[in-house]
Amino acid sequence: MDWYMVLKAFITGGVICIIGQILIDKTKLTPARILVILGGLGWYKYLIDFAGCGATVPLTGFGSLLAKGTISEVKSTGLIGAFTGGIKAAAGGIAAAIFFGYIASLVSKPKIKKQ
Amino acid sequence: MKPIQSKEEYQTYVDQKTPNSPILKNCFNAFWVGGLICAIGQIIFEICKTRGIDETNSYTIVSMILVFCSAFLTGLNIFNKIGKFAGAGSLIPITGFANSIVSPAMEYKSEGYVMGVGAKMFTVAGPVLVYGISSSIIIGIIYIIFNTQSLILV
Numbered sequence: 001m002d003w004y005m006v007l008k009a010f011i012t013g014g015v016i017c018i019i020g021q022i023l024i025d026k027t028k029l030t031p032a033r034i035l036v037i038l039g040g041l042g043w044y045k046y047l048i049d050f051a052g053c054g055a056t057v058p059l060t061g062f063g064s065l066l067a068k069g070t071i072s073e074v075k076s077t078g079l080i081g082a083f084t085g086g087i088k089a090a091a092g093g094i095a096a097a098i099f100f101g102y103i104a105s106l107v108s109k110p111k112i113k114k115q
Numbered sequence: 116m117k118p119i120q121s122k123e124e125y126q127t128y129v130d131q132k133t134p135n136s137p138i139l140k141n142c143f144n145a146f147w148v149g150g151l152i153c154a155i156g157q158i159i160f161e162i163c164k165t166r167g168i169d170e171t172n173s174y175t176i177v178s179m180i181l182v183f184c185s186a187f188l189t190g191l192n193i194f195n196k197i198g199k200f201a202g203a204g205s206l207i208p209i210t211g212f213a214n215s216i217v218s219p220a221m222e223y224k225s226e227g228y229v230m231g232v233g234a235k236m237f238t239v240a241g242p243v244l245v246y247g248i249s250s251s252i253i254i255g256i257i258y259i260i261f262n263t264q265s266l267i268l269v
Contacts, residue, residue, distance in 0.1 A: 001158070001161050001162075001165075002161055005157055005161065006154050006157045006158055006161070007154075009150075009153045009154050009156065009157035010150035010151065010153060010154040010157075011150060012153065013149050013150045013152065013153025013154070013156075013208065014145075014146035014147060014149050014150030014153070014204075015146070016149065016207060017145040017146060017148070017149025017150070017203045017204045017207045017208070018142045018145055018146050018149075018203075020145065020149075020203030020206065020207040021138075021141050021142050021145035021202050021203035021204070022138070022142065023203075024202060024203055024206075025138045025141060026138075051153075052157050052160060053153050053154075053156035053157040053159075053160050053174075053177055054150075054153040054154075054157065056156070056174050056177070056178075057152060057153045057156040057177065057178070057181065057208045057209055058149070058153070058207045058208050058209070059207055059208070059209065059211065059212060059243070060207075061209070062209065062212065062243070062247060063247055063250070063251075065174075066247050066248065066250070066251035067250075067251050067254050069251070070251045070252070070254055070255040070258070071254070071255065071258055073255070074255045074258050074259055078259070079256075079259060081255060082252050082254075082255025082256050082258075082259065083252055083255070085251070085255060086247075086248055086251030086252065086255070087248060089171075090247075092175035092176075092178060092179055093175065093178040093179065093182060093209060093212075094244070096178070096179040096182040096183065096213075097182045097186070097212060097213045097216050097240070098216065098236070100182055100183050100186035100187070100213065100217075101186050101213060101216040101217040101220055101236060102220065102232065102236070103186070104186040104187060104189060104190035104217045104220075104221070105190070105217060105220035105221045105224055105232050105236075106232075107190060108189075108190035108191065108192075108221055
């Protein structure tokens with residue numbers, strides 16, 4: 001087990017979350033919009049090489065995963081790859097979110113939110 | 116109390132009355148919760164690597180496990196409490212993506228399984244998918260035209 005990588009993941013992931021928190025507190029953007037902004041900024045291979053999951057687990061990693069999948073698919077299949085590559089790379093996460101989300105909503109009872 | 120006249124006056128009035136959100140404390144909580152989630156992800160990743168699973172699949176397994184945990188905790192109404200405490204710390208990691216799918220699905224369960232759960236599932240996560248996927252297609256087309264990787268640092 002490479003504990004140095006775990007530490008780097010902890011710090012990098014934490015810093016990305018601080019940036020997100022500052023965006024929420026200071027700019028009055030709704031969380032949904034912040035997710036979009038951070039998802040669009042995902043072009044950072046070097047950070048992934050450095051921090052591993054510290055860079056891929058935050059939502060910025062989702063954008064990066066889409067972009068990376070598209071490029072590699074374009075390399076092998078051409079134009080059609082621009083349309084198939086991105087979702088193919090992110091399929092695991094999206095499918096898991098939909099499936100587990102559906103199951104969770106089936107078995108759970110909604111609670112009335114206490115404000 | 117005098118009636119409030121202009122928009123600016125109203126804004127200053129609101130600023131006076133709303134409590135200052137303690138940004139330093141929020142940032143600190145976001146940092147260690149977010150960092151902890153990423154560190155857990157890295158530990159799962161390292162375990163996958165020692166089992167001989169390749170890098171791309173390992174990242175997928177990490178996100179699937181984290182998504183599962185997040186959906187599970189959202190279903191038990193625990194995730195909301197973590198979210199209140201940690202703010203962006205639990206929102207920005209992929210756990211927030213899962214939470215944004217599960218919580219509207221739970222909330223609109225009363226409207227039925229097709230138009231409630233099925234349709235409302237993507238009220239928050241939809242935009243992420245739309246813009247993420249659209250921009251990835253555009254990146255692919257740019258890559259075909261210019262055929263250069265230096266343009267996009269992926």
